[in-house]
Amino acid sequence: MSSTLLKYREALPSDSAEISRLVKVYVDDEEFLSYLRYCLEGTAYGSSLGFVAETEEGKLAGFTLFREGLHFTEERNDYFDIIRRDAGSGKIWSSVIVVTDEKSMRRGLGLELFSKTADRLKEKGVNCVLMEIWVRSTGWKPAWGLVRKYPWKTLKVYGTVRNFYSEAPGRENYVCHVCGHPCRCSVEVTVGTF
Numbered sequence: 001m002s003s004t005l006l007k008y009r010e011a012l013p014s015d016s017a018e019i020s021r022l023v024k025v026y027v028d029d030e031e032f033l034s035y036l037r038y039c040l041e042g043t044a045y046g047s048s049l050g051f052v053a054e055t056e057e058g059k060l061a062g063f064t065l066f067r068e069g070l071h072f073t074e075e076r077n078d079y080f081d082i083i084r085r086d087a088g089s090g091k092i093w094s095s096v097i098v099v100t101d102e103k104s105m106r107r108g109l110g111l112e113l114f115s116k117t118a119d120r121l122k123e124k125g126v127n128c129v130l131m132e133i134w135v136r137s138t139g140w141k142p143a144w145g146l147v148r149k150y151p152w153k154t155l156k157v158y159g160t161v162r163n164f165y166s167e168a169p170g171r172e173n174y175v176c177h178v179c180g181h182p183c184r185c186s187v188e189v190t191v192g193t194f
C-alpha cells in the first residue's frame, strides 16, 4: 500500500463496501455500519461530505465522513444545548468518522483526509464542527493527534462522556473490539471553529 499512488476524491455512496471493510477492523457492529451507509447516502444530497484516499487498484486506504447538523454516532445529545448556544446562528456539522487502514497509518493520511474535508466545509460556510473524540478504555485517543493539528480558529473540549457507547439508548449489547463487553470507552465532546 505504501508504494501505491493515492488519489484523493470526495466520498460517494458507491464506496460503501470498501468503507465497511476499513471500519470493520475497529467496529464490527452492524448497527454502526448501517448508520455509516445512511450517512454516506447523504453525500448524494449534500447533507454529508467526506473524502477517500483511493489506490490505483480502486481500494480505499482511508476515508472521512462528516454530516450536517449536530449528531453523535449514537442516539445521545450530551452538551448539545451549550454547543448550540455557543454556535448561535452559525452552521454546525459533525464529524462521523476518520479511518485509515493499518498499513497506511502514521504517514499523514488521516490528517490529509480530515483537512481536505474540513477545508471544504469552511468553503461552504460552515462555522463549527462537532467531534466525538473516541477515548479508548486504555486512555488512548486515536484521532486527537490529527484533530489538534488542524488550524482551527478555536478548539474546545466541552467534557467527557464516560461509557459513551455502552450506555447509549438500546446499546446494552454493544461489543467493542478493545474492551469486549461491556465497553468502557468514553468520548471527549470537542468542537472546532473556523
Ligand SMILES: CC(C)(COP(=O)(O)OP(=O)(O)OC[C@H]1O[C@@H](n2cnc3c(N)ncnc32)[C@H](O)[C@@H]1OP(=O)(O)O)[C@@H](O)C(=O)NCCC(=O)NCCS
Residues within 6 Å of the ligand: 026, 096, 097, 098, 099, 100, 101, 104, 105, 106, 107, 108, 109, 110, 111, 112, 134, 142, 143, 144, 145, 146, 149
Ligand atoms: C486515527 C487515525 C485515522 C489517524 O490516521 P493516521 O493517518 O495514522 O494519522 P496521521 O499520520 O495523519 O497523524 C496525524 C498526527 O496524529 C498523531 N498520531 C497519529 N497516529 C499516532 C500514533 N499511533 N501514536 C501517536 N500519535 C499519533 C501524530 O501527532 C500525527 O502527526 P505526526 O506523525 O506528524 O506526529 C488512524 O490511526 C485510525 O484509523 N485509527 C483507527 C480508527 C480510529 O480510531 N479512528 C478515530 C475514531 S473516529
Ligand SMILES: [Zn+2]
Residues within 6 Å of the ligand: 136, 137, 176, 177, 178, 179, 180, 182, 183, 184, 185
Ligand atoms: Zn470499548
